[in-house]
Amino acid sequence: MRRLIARYAKECSTHLEVITVWDDEMEKEELPHDKPHIKTISHSHPAAIWFKRKMHDDFGVVVEGAFDNRPLVAHERFLAKLHPMRKSFTKTSVEYADYRPYKYETVRGDGVFEVAVGPIHAGIIEPGHFHFSQAGEDILHQEVRHFYKYRAIEKMVEGKTLAQAKPIIERISGNETIAYQIALRDIMLQAANTELPESNRKYHAMLLELERTIHHLTDLGFIPNDAGFGAALSVASRFSEDARRQMHSLTGHRFGFGAIDFSSHQINPGAMNGYIDTLEESLDFFEKWIVDIPSLWDRFDTTGILDSKKAIQYDTVGVVARASGVEIDRREERFYKEHGFEMAIQHGCDVAARFKIRLKEAKNSAKMMRNFLTKECETVKIEEIEDGEYFAYSESSIGELFMNIEIRDGVIERFFARDPSFINWQALHLMMPDNIIADFPLINKSCDLSYAGNDL
DSSP: OOOEEEEEEEEOSSOEEEEEEESSOEEEEEEOSSOOEEEOOTTTOTTHHHHHHHHHHHHOOEEETOSOOSOSSOOTTOBTTOOTTSTTOOGGGOOBOOOOOOOOOOOOSTTEEEEEEOSSOSSSOOOOEEEEEEETTEEEEEEEEOOTTOOOHHHHTTTOOHHHHHHHHTTSOGGGHHHHHHHHHHHHHHHTTOOOOHHHHHHHHHHHHHHHHHHHHHHHHHHHHTTTOHHHHHHHHHHHHHHHHHHHHHHSSTTOTTOSOSSOEEOOHHHHHHHHHHHHHHHHHHHHHHTTOHHHHHHHTTSSOOOHHHHHHTTOOHHHHHTTTOOOOTTOSHHHHHTTOOOOOOSOOSHHHHHHHHHHHHHHHHHHHHHHOOSEEOOOOOOOOOOEEEEEEEEOSSSEEEEEEEEETTEEEEEEEEOHHHHHGGGGGGGOTTSBGGGHHHHHHHHOOOHHHHTO
8 A cells, every 4th residue: 555645735826736745645636716627536535634624725726525524624613715825825915714522533322521632731741632531531532633833834935935935944843943044045956956965964964863853752751741740851852952962052043943054063973972872871861760660561461452454544753653563764765874873663553662662762863963073164155046846754753754845936935744743643543542541641652743843
């Protein structure tokens, strides 16, 4: 079964176009402006349904035969009778709609009741709504509803040069700023018909692994915390903070904004090697400590199961997929393998498997960072950017990131990014049945999906 990566629309001068990106090919279909209808693929690829709903909200594309025709981006009083990604849309045309109640998916029956969680949460996480159908403590069904953080970034960068759009694109998701920059870097290199020197690629890859380390360490603390073991959060937070400070030392920013560029850099291998030594010692201590707490693994084991068949059916990516035995990672290529990449796979399909994947990947990232060390990288001259349509991928800490940019007359005509969270959020409800509602935060955190990356 081939894998669905993305499905999105764009407006051309004489028609609309729907692009469906598979792992083995790309399909393009032209639709008339006045009646843009297309067939659904959501029955064989359920994760296509959010793509479908977004295309309708953004462009007015009607996907025939879909099992869900509710708005996705367009909340209760979103723009009335407008499709904001159409070229005809302007700020002066904004008009709020009358209130339209959103009908959640629910389970009916004696003793069944509903629980609403969010979009405002007790912690400091971003806004997202989770709607449960319950029978006592047991979860019967959950629906995820997002786009409370929608910023219209696809529209925001239209008409900008790649350089002008970079500060916006790299801030889409704080978890993945290096990953977004690397995808944009590859598009800029394609558009300028320029090769990146090996030293620069190694330096950028080292930063990507450091970003992965930061977020895996954060999760290695928060996942046990949501099982009631707060000591792990205290310990792992210190490790994560050390990694964040190392990012600041290398790039001048704790999140690495502006880190992936084409200028020369001097790196202190001794200082970085010293940090990696400390990181490896910390991970070794943490692993020996955490695996010897039976009560913790009682909460992890068999909780939030996503079996491999469903993981494939829903086209999941990243840690979520690999913890269900699906071998998918954009780093599975020669450059990374030569520098120590080893794909981490688990077959437990549960919270425990997703925790173990993060621990293995953090250890592997430390090894790769040492192998990527270089004393300096070169200045790369970017010549004139050529018009065209360009595609790029990177493997963020969450999973595969896909980016498409079309350039016309030197500026962005269409920008599209499919964050790994946009796919994986749609599989979250599959992990809920046969669990109690108190396990929802634990299951959710074991996936560590981005709200901002989803709601771009």
